[in-house]
Amino acid sequence: MKFLIGTAIITGVALLGSRITFLRRQFGLGVKNIFFTGIEYILLGLALGVSGIGILDREMIGNFHPFLIFGLSWVGFLYGMQFEVKGLRTLPKRYFSITSIQALITFLFISISMFLFLYFVHGHAIDRTVIISFILGIAGLSTAQSALAIVNMNFRFRNQRLIDLLRYIAGVDGLFALLFFALFLAFTDPVSSSLASPLSVFRWVGLTIFTALIPTLIFLLMNRTRYRHEEFLLILTGIIAFTGGISSYLSLSPIISGLTAGIAIANTCKYRNRALKFLNNGEKPIYIIMLIILGAGWDLNTRVNLALVAIFILFRSIGKVAGNLAGVKSFRSAFHIPGTIGFSLLSEGGLTFGIIISFIILYPDYSAQVIPVILISAFIFELISPRLILGFFRKTENRKPDQGKGRT
Numbered sequence: 001m002k003f004l005i006g007t008a009i010i011t012g013v014a015l016l017g018s019r020i021t022f023l024r025r026q027f028g029l030g031v032k033n034i035f036f037t038g039i040e041y042i043l044l045g046l047a048l049g050v051s052g053i054g055i056l057d058r059e060m061i062g063n064f065h066p067f068l069i070f071g072l073s074w075v076g077f078l079y080g081m082q083f084e085v086k087g088l089r090t091l092p093k094r095y096f097s098i099t100s101i102q103a104l105i106t107f108l109f110i111s112i113s114m115f116l117f118l119y120f121v122h123g124h125a126i127d128r129t130v131i132i133s134f135i136l137g138i139a140g141l142s143t144a145q146s147a148l149a150i151v152n153m154n155f156r157f158r159n160q161r162l163i164d165l166l167r168y169i170a171g172v173d174g175l176f177a178l179l180f181f182a183l184f185l186a187f188t189d190p191v192s193s194s195l196a197s198p199l200s201v202f203r204w205v206g207l208t209i210f211t212a213l214i215p216t217l218i219f220l221l222m223n224r225t226r227y228r229h230e231e232f233l234l235i236l237t238g239i240i241a242f243t244g245g246i247s248s249y250l251s252l253s254p255i256i257s258g259l260t261a262g263i264a265i266a267n268t269c270k271y272r273n274r275a276l277k278f279l280n281n282g283e284k285p286i287y288i289i290m291l292i293i294l295g296a297g298w299d300l301n302t303r304v305n306l307a308l309v310a311i312f313i314l315f316r317s318i319g320k321v322a323g324n325l326a327g328v329k330s331f332r333s334a335f336h337i338p339g340t341i342g343f344s345l346l347s348e349g350g351l352t353f354g355i356i357i358s359f360i361i362l363y364p365d366y367s368a369q370v371i372p373v374i375l376i377s378a379f380i381f382e383l384i385s386p387r388l389i390l391g392f393f394r395k396t397e398n399r400k401p402d403q404g405k406g407r408t
Helices: 002-017 029-037 039-048 058-063 065-080 093-121 126-141 146-154 160-186 198-222 229-249 254-266 272-296 306-329 339-344 351-362 364-395
Strands: 155-157 399-401
Touching: 002 039, 002 272, 029 039, 029 146, 029 364, 039 272, 039 364, 058 065, 065 160, 065 229, 065 254, 065 272, 065 351, 093 126, 093 160, 093 306, 126 160, 126 306, 126 351, 126 364, 146 155, 146 160, 146 364, 155 160, 155 364, 160 198, 160 254, 160 339, 160 351, 198 229, 198 254, 229 254, 229 272, 254 272, 254 351, 272 351, 272 364, 306 339, 306 364, 339 364, 351 364
Parallel strands: none
Antiparallel strands: 155 399
């Protein structure tokens, strides 16, 4: 009975949440960004979960793992299908160079700093320290586009090229986060929670390519025949479910397999836009359910290491600012790019949650230590990011009020 009640609540919230928006309400920019990112669904999951009224207990969360696997595969497909090589070539090459430099520096700064803190201050075992510091570095690397979108809804900016650069970095650095996550999974062993052997690395890479390319080939072969719209959607949903299922069966990451398959389909299938539209339409309810389950898994009875949360917020902020400063100073630009651009790229949600969910499925023993860091920091970053972006444009004197839109 509890499973039926919990399923009904989650389904109802997902359906309502996918149709109701709070963005036009008279809230501050930070609160609007909280709603836009979906943090409220994490809080709802916390209330329903093991630390709340207990409807979503450990057993029920385990029963939702097949859906989480499907959802992660969906997110991977959605993200991968946006990377069409022909479309990326139309943008300035220096944008990608700036993004790659800031991504590498941000990841290294967060990972190394967290490793030193955990190893020398808390005295964790070396393998556990490496795993926690690396996954926090990967999670801290990704930038959500929500805060920039919220500010852009309420203000008009004069320097459109600077906005395009911010959108590009926020959109593409997630690809680096997934690539680093793939390397992390390749070089670690979920069973022993230690570093993997060289043979295991080659096995992981081969199986991941297999679980991505086989569904891609099946999808491309099936699309040689004309289908009605409903049949096409059914085929695509089946391919996503198959990719997630086979990757999970082989102890791989559905989000990485989905990403690889999505990139392959985006650059080989003539129905890319049709598939991408379907994935976009179905993303929100799937995302909401995943956030509720993520929040339900946070056990408040386990003591939260607030020092670790504070250090992560500090190191991520420094890494983002330093990484973006190094990126923009490495290339000449046709327009002025302020060195403080990193303060506009601190929004954390979205893809970060997908990476963390994928991580805790494979490494459940680390959930009690990683989940609080990510969720608390995400709440803080989403709350302050819109104001930081607005302050960034005010200081660069590139903002003018949009008279046609409501100003917050």
